[in-house]
Amino acid sequence: MWKCLSLPKFRFHASATALKKAPLKLKGKSGAEQRWLVRQLGDPFVKAAHSQNYRCRSAFKLLEIDDKYDVLRPGLSVVDCGAAPGAWSQVAAQRVNAAGERPDLPRGSVIGIDLLHIAPLEGAHFLSNQDITDPATHAALQRLLPQAQADVILSDMAPNASGLRELDHERLVSMCLSLLELADKILRPGGSLVCKYWDGGLTHKLRDGLARAFRDVRTVKPKASRKESSELYFLARTFRNT
């Protein structure tokens, strides 16, 4: 199960105060689970996610990237890859005005895809139980997107960690490289892509692939991304589509 889903009784509803008062039930848990639970309950981004009704602390990574680089604007079409439980889609839906909450601004769209089920969200269309590397998913996206094109591809996806750092890194790089095939099919010229990767020996291969397809590629480490984690994001802007 994905870590941001691992406190189901607090999910979506618990306030920061309720979270603070919640009893720590450590009995019967392994040492690693106990350490994770203690860290989770002391984490300011976990508390902020609960108090601001985000499905997961990862929302703050995208909020920070967007605050700094202005990737999401009202009216844009966004594809969110590896979207479950849906926090990035929540941020994207707010920022592109996908639910039409601001009638004075253009209305955008968000389509989220995940191998897992994603609970419904106003303003977003979810393709649950779908593999983003599968050409059939690409075809479904082309059918669903306005004019079959997206302005932004987001990817916070990650494979189930094996615990072998270099192997996990290589698997995630290969998933990210498959996003370039998706971009060729659906990304509008001038569009952007944000993708998570775990740093390692093949990072240069991913960066080179992105640099061939986009005019500007930079590495971003948002504050909500834990310092001790090898997690980083590439922000690739101005898709060439040549």
Ligand SMILES: C[S@@+](CC[C@H](N)C(=O)[O-])C[C@H]1O[C@@H](n2cnc3c(N)ncnc32)[C@H](O)[C@@H]1O
């Ligand atoms: C870290 S979670 C994403 C969290 C999400 N950004 C949020 O804010 O709620 C990574 C997700 O990637 C998904 N994933 C991994 N491989 C995938 C694939 N090939 N296609 C679609 N989703 C995938 C996993 O199922 C998992 O839900």
